[in-house]
Amino acid sequence: MLSLDLKLLEVAKLALFKKGKAMKIAEISARIGIRISTIRYYEKTGLCPPISRGSDGMRRFTPLDLEWFTLLASLRETGMPTSEMRAFAMHYRKGNETVSERKAMLCTHQQRLEDRRAQLDRCHDILSHKLAKYDEIIGEQT
Numbered sequence: 001m002l003s004l005d006l007k008l009l010e011v012a013k014l015a016l017f018k019k020g021k022a023m024k025i026a027e028i029s030a031r032i033g034i035r036i037s038t039i040r041y042y043e044k045t046g047l048c049p050p051i052s053r054g055s056d057g058m059r060r061f062t063p064l065d066l067e068w069f070t071l072l073a074s075l076r077e078t079g080m081p082t083s084e085m086r087a088f089a090m091h092y093r094k095g096n097e098t099v100s101e102r103k104a105m106l107c108t109h110q111q112r113l114e115d116r117r118a119q120l121d122r123c124h125d126i127l128s129h130k131l132a133k134y135d136e137i138i139g140e141q142t
Contacts, residue, residue, distance in 0.1 A: 022052070022060035031066060034073050042072055047082075047089045079116075080109050 029036045042048050043059075048068055051059045061069075075085050088105050091098035 022054070022062055023066065025059050025061065028061045028066060028069055032070050032073050034069070039069060042069070045082075045086065047072055047085055049093070075109065078109070078113055084109070 023031075025036050025039055028039060043051055048065070051061060051065060054060050072085060075088070076082070080088075084105065088102060091101045091105070
């Protein structure tokens with residue numbers, strides 16, 4: 001059974017769809033920068049809420065769908081495993097009763113990103129130091 005929040009989301013999506021604000025899959029793909037096959041995969045594996053379809057059977061995405069796929073793309077691009085994304089989506093479908101769990105998941109992921117950034121900064125500093133040494137050697141040779 002859908003949670004009240006998800007039911008309200010579906011009502012909002014239907015209203016946007018009827019107002020002509022729906023987008024096709026190619027537009028979503030272009031706006032977010034992910035492949036169409038990735039969008040279909042996310043839908044097939046339950047990583048996104050159900051996508052509305054027009055009378056022609058084509059997927060019709062709303063701004064709410066765009067927001068969700070943008071989040072998924074960001075999570076994936078920053079290295080969140082698909083299994084964690086799936087768990088996040090399952091919590092989302094349960095509605096506001098799982099906000100704490102979702103927040104905890106995002107905080108954990110954000111901490112991993114901050115740790116990775118610090119690691120990259122250290123590596124960058126090492127490379128910068130080495131490049132400066134090479135510039136010094138090259139300068140002495142000329």
